[in-house]
Amino acid sequence: MRVKGMSSMETAGKGRSRRSTLAVPGSSTKMLDKAKGLGADSLFMDLEDAVAPVAKADARKNIIAALNEGGYGEKICSVRVNDWATPWAIDDVTTVIEGAGSTLDCIMLPKVQTAEQIVALDALITGLEQSLGLPVGRIGIEAQIETALGLTHVNAISAASPRLETVIFGPADFMASINMRTLVVGEQPQGYDVGDAYHFILMSILIAARAYDRLAIDGPYLAIKDLEGFRRVAGRSAALGFDGKWVLHPDQIEAANEVFAPRQADYDHAELILDAYDYYTSVDGGARGAVMLGSEMIDEASRKMALVISAKGRAAGLIRTSAFEIPTT
Ligand code: GLV
Ligand code: MG
Secondary structure, eight states: OOOTTOOOOOOTTTTSOOSEEEEEETTOHHHHHHGGGSOOSEEEEESSTTSOGGGHHHHHHHHHHHHHHOOOTTOEEEEEOOOTTSSSHHHHHHHHHHHHTTTOOEEEEOSOOSHHHHHHHHHHHHHHHHHHTOOTTOSEEEEEEOSHHHHHTHHHHHTSOTTEEEEEEOHHHHHHHTTOSOSSTTSOOTTOOSSOTTHHHHHHHHHHHHHTTOEEEEOOOSOTTOHHHHHHHHHHHHHHTOOEEEESSHHHHHHHHHHTSOOHHHHHHHHHHHHHHHHHHSTTTTOOSSEEETTEEEOHHHHHHHHHHHHHHHHTTOOOOOOOOOOOO
16 A cells, blocks of 8 residues: 555665575574674564563564664664564554664564555554654565465455565464474475475465565575575575575575575576677667577567576676677678
8 A cells, every 4th residue: 555645765675685584583682683793685583473472572672772783784674573463563563663663674564364454554654654754665564474364365465565575475374374284394294295285375475476576585494404405495486486585593594595596607698688688679789679699599588587587696796707799790
């Protein structure tokens, strides 16, 4: 929902790389501090499931202090509040925006069930920004899809607010919500041997996110010592087109940053296609729409695919290692 008076300002994290999103419990000042030196693209300071009910009030204070102290560099800093069904949601949002509204980048809403829940969060943030004199529209929203009802509404949820930056799969809660018969988060349920049990969920989230220009983010892999398992599962969502994955431990950060960045050769090739297509479609290059680049035919659709890889590579800081040369004959 674009609330009256909202400017067309981009939200804080829009356009930034989110290959890895580090989960940091708001109840741990030690972890809030340690996160500053880690190489994750983004992080969320948690007020929800990683924080016990009795520790939530102190966690709000820790998060506000950490955000105001700063030191997180280029990382996108989100705060995960409790969901609308709890007694904490409104106070979480109000307290953290009143305390650190100019430094936090996004509010992450878990267990999103309907588009109206995003519209309500947007309205609450807008009211707070207005009353606190903050720029209206800068704070982004991240939506976790982690219930059966949420997935049935994922298209409307993805369209619900211009603040929405990411649509995130929450596998642990989702598996509980649909009674999937396993306790191993992210891995295939034993007994299901005919495909990927998560394919429909991942594709539904990805397509909704792409339809409304949001990032699609895969959730956590709980076996933190199994880096090979993490890479395997991350590699699947990366191959589909997801933009990044949650990380729960420093060891998973490097793996996520690597898996979700384009390979150097793909990045170089994408940049080559863009330059070549630019040249061949120009008058100097013959004003052609479909041309051969080496042994491959490229056209407007190739350009669109190349743009995606190029944008991801640039956001991940890749430097191209080859250049397009204008043919001399
Ligand atoms: C994350 O919140 C999950 O439920 O997997
Ligand atoms: Mg969850």
